[in-house]
Amino acid sequence: MDASAETVRSALLAWYDDHARRLPWRSPPGSPPPDPYRVWLSEVMLQQTTTAAVAPYYAKFLDRWPRIEDLAAAEDGDVMAAWAGLGYYARARNLLACARAVAARGGAFPATEAGLRALPGLGTYTAASVAAIAFGEAATVVDANVERVVARLFAIEEPLPAARKAIRAAAETLTPDERPGDFAQAMMDLGATICTARSPRCLLCPLADYCRGRTQEPERFPVKPARKARPLRSGRAWWVEAGGKVFLVTRPGKGMLGGMRALPDDGWSARGDGDHLPPLDGPWRHLGTVRHGFSHFDLDLQLMLYSGDNCSRLSLNGEWWPLDRIDDAGLPTLFARAARFALADQGEDQGA
Ligand code: SF4
Incomplete structure (x- = not known):
């Protein structure tokens, strides 16, 4: 100057x-x-x-x-x-x-x-x-x-x-x-x-x-540092639906998206790549992948739909949330996008 x-x-x-x-x-x-x-x-x-x-x-x-x-x-x-x-x-x-x-x-x-x-x-x-x-x-x-x-x-x-x-x-x-x-x-x-x-x-x-x-x-200006590739992590989220409701959990208070309502997932946020087993034996259908950018990494979240008929064996703590009020659940952006994805997919199925 x-x-x-x-x-x-x-x-x-x-x-x-x-x-x-x-x-x-x-x-x-x-x-x-x-x-x-x-x-x-x-x-x-x-x-x-x-x-x-x-x-x-x-x-x-x-x-x-x-x-x-x-x-x-x-x-x-x-x-x-x-x-x-x-x-x-x-x-x-x-x-x-x-x-x-x-x-x-x-x-x-x-x-x-x-x-x-x-x-x-x-x-x-x-x-x-x-x-x-x-x-x-x-x-x-x-x-x-x-x-x-x-x-x-x-x-x-x-x-x-x-x-x-x-x-x-x-x-x-x-x-x-x-x-x-x-x-x-x-x-x-x-x-x-x-x-x-x-x-x-x-x-x-x-x-x-x-x-x-x-x-x-x-x-x-400002002169950028040499570019490093952003790591890509992967995880799975479980969409379990019954009677017009979807099963949601509240994430632990500490850690990523802590204290927020969310879909159950495989623990990707704690471990890098998630390794929790599905909360039900299945069958599961792969609905699609939601790519989401966090501050230090990208995540490919595989959205898995439970297509069996025995939700009563679900052993997680959580709540059944009405699908027609999903926008009021306060889901963080990643899971709100996953929910939109799941609902759009099922709309297509019903229309087919
Ligand atoms: S570089 Fe920025 S601060 Fe400098 S003259 Fe241009 S607009 Fe103004």
Whole structure:
């Protein structure tokens, strides 16, 4: 970057005053900060998730649990079910743990980045963003958008992930004492709307005059590490249906998709490739394969339909769930897709 930090901040904040995205959890530029509960809730939801996907969940949570004390008092299963579809379910468990910790201190969030960092589930990014946006602390907020903008502004040649240290150090040189919350959101907006991953719109960028990466193929920043193949794992899920109902289990509280309702499966999440036997002797019919991407691996889930007539020998703990209310079961995305697959298959069978 070839300008004083103050020049860059002023250019960015002036752009933000005119172009800030209107988002349900935002206060307009220059206005008093929003309620910390709303900032925190939106920031937890936004980790790894788009603003468009988060908006209906944010509205639903606030409608149902308008204050942090309400969320703290909610049943775990209700919160997990309301979260279903947003993915990365450890966030929902941490959300509850954090709500309860804040409620235990009278409902007030700590007002500093360091204090926030001590709460359950608040990592570096979330603590800094809540501190900056809700409390006006000069905290440096680095999400994937900011990382990209800073790597380009400073033309940081070191590849990720090692570059994160240099990117953070460079971002810290820009963090202002005045309007740190607006500045953080301006950087996020610039990354989301102008300095995008594939085709940065440098001609429209308020920082173009100060950007070193602009003339050096900006798309290549931040420099990516050499690509590793994503592992592919496989598992089986059991679709057992009787009397217009399907058999569902509740997954153990810890581990992947913990505490969520799900189809019974062969234990793929604990072992890599599942090795549990089917919950009934069979016969089983292979309905198809649902491919699903998790953060660190892809899963091929083989969906197996019980086609025998002796469900009474099923020995699992679980519940029979009406097929016509399957959308209300709060199934995580993988199993919701598997259920749609099974129901579509049987619709075809009946129509044949
Ligand atoms: S000039 Fe281009 S590469 Fe640099 S920050 Fe702006 S949009 Fe990104």
